[in-house]
Amino acid sequence: MQGETIRLDVVEGVATLTLNRPDRLNSFTSRMHEEVRGALAKVKEGRAAGVVRVLVLTGAGRGFCAGQDLSDRAVAPGAAPVDLGESVEKNYKPLVLALRSLELPVIAAVNGVAAGAGASIALACDLVFAARSASFIQSFSKLGVVPDTGGSWILPRLVGPARAMGMALLGEKLSAEQAESWGLIWKCVDDEALMPTVQQVATGLAKGPTFGYAKTKQAIWASSTNDFETQLNLERDLMTVCGNSNDYREGVAAFMEKRNPNFKGD
The missing domain is CATH 1.10.12 (Lyase 2-enoyl-coa Hydratase; Chain  A, domain 2)
Incomplete structure (x- = not known):
């Protein structure tokens, strides 16, 4: 499956969903949400047919996902305010619920920055591997909004309320190595080893029960x-x-x- 903003490949039971807007650090637009929903529906169908047994989620280029593409919903001066809650309800909520409800292992291969909703999406996966150069940023506070896509629920359960509050309020960049030491992700690996490591793990899981x-x-x-x-x-x-x-x-x-x-x- 090849879309304007994503790719979906299936090899030996492993489906790899690649967010494919590298020039915009794979930030989300309405079109990307639509295509990701379609891809996850295909994965679910493949699971029912026994063709897909593991899902890997990653990003093209130098970033995993920078969250929302703000230019996709920019507000002109004097225009009516954007209903951000409506966007969450229509796009981000169903996305993360679809990921969490898949009856197969879901692996995030974080190859670069995971910011805002991009970080929340990665952390909603079952296993998170990150390249050593990758980072996680709760960038919502820089825009005067709250962590969404499940971030306010996931963060305190992974790292505790003190660290979750610090990440959410300060919006500081957290390195992949620090994320691993905090228990935010499963493993940090060298950049060149990321996809080979993830593919090896995914292939092993695809052969499992x-x-x-x-x-x-x-x-x-x-x-x-x-x-x-x-x-x-x-x-x-x-x-x-x-x-x-x-x-x-x-x-x-x-x-x-x-x-x-x-x-x-x-």
């Missing part, structure tokens, strides 16, 4: 709002579902027969 991965995601995300007993009950219920899956049967059989498993994702 993706049915169980989807249920693991469900359990992890639910834990942030569940109390302990509710979470224990959810673990019990998900174990029951996983125990009835073909992937579980294949995993046990492969272990007993001392062979490599052939998981199908169901």
